[in-house]
Amino acid sequence: MVKATKKETKNKKSEELIEIRIHGRGGQGAVTTAQLLAIAAFYEGKYVQAFPFFGIEREGSPSTSFVRISTKPINERQQIYNPDYAIIFDPSLIKLVNASKGVKKTMIINTSQKIKGCCTEDVTSRAIKIFGKPIVNTLILGAFAAFTNIVKLESLERAIEDKFKNKPALIEQNKRAVRETYEEVKNNKGKNLR
Secondary structure (H helix, E strand, O other), rough: OOOHHHHHHHHHHHHHEEEEEEEEEOOOOOHHHHHHHHHHHHOOOOOOEEEEEEEEOOOEEEEEEEEEEEEOOOOOOOOOOOOOEEEEEOOOHHHHHOOOOOOOOEEEEEEEOOOOEEEEEHHHHHHHHOOOOOHHHHHHHHHHHHHHOOOOOOHHHHHHHHHHOOOOOHHHHHHHHHHHHHHHOOOOOOOOHH
């Protein structure tokens, strides 16, 4: 019988568990983003966790949410310090709260600027067209799903239907938002990664 080395065991664990840290500002929907991502992964038969961390609880203050997605039960119960991915709603948070710290793979950032090694997408402009205001949370999920292939578009749309079932007016707008961003990133995947 051959035993796996520590490195092989660690690599297998990292394939089974995906950790995502979401950085936003109070009122931008980072908590809802984490919930939608977890619901979508759950619909695909995965084990999930989604939880927020709040500092000063007021609109505009930095907030962080976390998501774990796994093919196996998740026993960890702490914040995520070294995520595979980071989703950034506001590029000023990269320096303000050191949002890039510990990221193993890449960051998905809401910005029109090119940032080396990151997937960037200006979802604020599209949000204003769809919602009439800069509500970016479902749009950035579309970019995340298209870039990483961790969850399917159909699962995100189903999660939106579930999350907003008591607010039917929001369902179609949010499904349109996630779908348009997903398709834009899929069609320009090489251009979005700088």
